[in-house]
Amino acid sequence: MxxxxxxxxxxxxxxxxxxxxxxxxxxxxxxxxxxxxxxxxxxxxxxxxxxxxxxxxxxxxEGHPPADPATAQWNEAIDWLLNSRHTADEDIQAAFWALADGRCTVEEADRGYLADYTPLTDLPQEEA
Structure with a gap:
């Protein structure tokens, strides 16, 4: 056991x-x-x-989440998803996982592409 x-x-x-x-x-x-x-x-x-x-x-x-940076990224991604105007978009998963993985910002998730104009849907599937 x-x-x-x-x-x-x-x-x-x-x-x-x-x-x-x-x-x-x-x-x-x-x-x-x-x-x-x-x-x-x-x-x-x-x-x-x-x-x-x-x-x-x-x-x-109770409003006291752990201070782990990965947890903070996850919380930010959940918050973005719940408040996103993109909830009907088919490609929302790519933005959500990129945000949860810390590979994009909230602004980039809203736009749907990274600062270098790489679309979030072009990120490798196993990472996005």
Whole structure:
């Protein structure tokens, strides 16, 4: 069985971060069609990763997202997507992933091309 991460320090989430929280979130995910893997090793790994992310989710929900630069890029990309006037564009995925990867700015995502006029849709698919 995969070793679970240590619980958060008491001054972090106190008694709010419990197995009951995980059970509640698991039930919500399952109601939305998500399922844990059936293989025990994969299931244990998925639970471990979910518990680790759950702490970040709680803090983000309260307005305290982690200060990791990659997380900041991801948050900026999500914000752009939610507020973009381009939501009906077929090529919005290229702009979103380029922004999430830090390979373009919000302004470039809005324009649809980089500063050197390379269209975001021309970026390699595995990176965009």
């Amino acid at each position: 995969t070793e679970l991460p240590p619980p958060p320090a008491p001054d972090h989430d106190g008694d709010r971060f419990t197995i009951a929280l995980f059970v509640d979130v698991k039930a919500v995910l399952e109601r939305h069609g998500y399922q844990l893997p059936t293989d025990q090793a994969a299931r244990d790994q998925a639970i471990t990763e979910t518990l680790a992310v759950l702490g970040f989710l709680g803090k983000a929900f």
